[in-house]
Amino acid sequence: MLSKYFVCFIIYSFFGWIYETIYCTVSEKAWENRGFLYGPCIPLYGVGAISAQFLFVDLPIQRFSHPSYLTIFLGCAVGSFILEYSTSYLLEKRFHARWWDYSHLPLNINGRVCLIFTVCFGIAGIIVTQFIEPPVIHVVDMIPQLLVELLALLFMFVFGFDMALTISALTSFAKEFERINDQINAQMAQRVEALYSKPETSDDEDDTAIKERLSTEYVKQWIKNATATQLGQFRHIAKFTHPVASTKALLDKGSEYLRRRKK
Structure with a gap:
């Protein structure tokens, strides 16, 4: 089970890297390899997507077995707010650097989070849980367990x-x-x-x-x-x-x- 989650984490982190790189490349009109790491992986997106998968797809609680779009939106918006702010804070404390800064946008808190992107992440949560995670989970479930564990070990080595x-x-x-x-x-x-x-x-x-x-x-x-x-x-x-x-x-x-x- 942990191997499956880690493989999905890498896949979602890769999808997040694709989104961020395309968005920033188009905005800056120049190639931007986004993210904290050198490789095509943004762990922040992986953590968010895995959390949403666990809460709204895998968690065996009746209340979350068939969540409404509003429930998913609020859960992902609040979760992204906490995740983004805490990640920015910890990275700055550890490395004295910021990888994103929302100071120029309205309704931001210390430049770490802002209302516009919190809403966007809430909407993205609906898209991810309803349209991206189901096929990803289906594909990963089709892979033999031994191969999943080998992939998890390989991804863990490269990620580390x-x-x-x-x-x-x-x-x-x-x-x-x-x-x-x-x-x-x-x-x-x-x-x-x-x-x-x-x-x-x-x-x-x-x-x-x-x-x-x-x-x-x-x-x-x-x-x-x-x-x-x-x-x-x-x-x-x-x-x-x-x-x-x-x-x-x-x-x-x-x-x-x-x-x-x-x-």
Whole structure:
């Protein structure tokens, strides 16, 4: 049973990746590989779809055996609200980054959730439970149990490898930009010390201008040397929230520079 749920989880996560990638590619008019992971998988959709399947399809409770569209809509809307907000919060706390930001939309809460998308997810819940999950469950049920278990193990290995690769890349972002920030601060400290040791001339460049020039040069150098996977992850992070303001400014500058270069 667990193997079946995990295979369905991967399938729904893949469908979610297809939807998000098409939507964002059309909106941005450029290719967008959406999601937290590198692979074609968005776990948030998998968790939501599996929860809806368990609650409205598999759970042996009379009240939910033949739920109305209103019941499905409300359950999926409330569930997506909780899931989306908690996921955004945990990802930001762990990686100091956001993969989506609804701050520009009305009726949003801290940019993590908004009424428009909550309603959309409620409607999507009806579509998923009534038209997508039944054929998926039917196909998975047709597969021999041994093969389902082998598929679950294979998907688990690939999913775990992708998760480890993603976490490694995200962790390196913060460390690398903290190192760049330390280098800039060290050079600025040397400049201040040099100014105190000799009379300042009118040709001296302003400290703010120097810091801006150095940060731009360091960011461009990092982007030039970064791997393709690092650049891909960096591009579709919507917003960095690093606790150190100067490091956050560097991350924002790098992200903005990449988006401009992509266009």
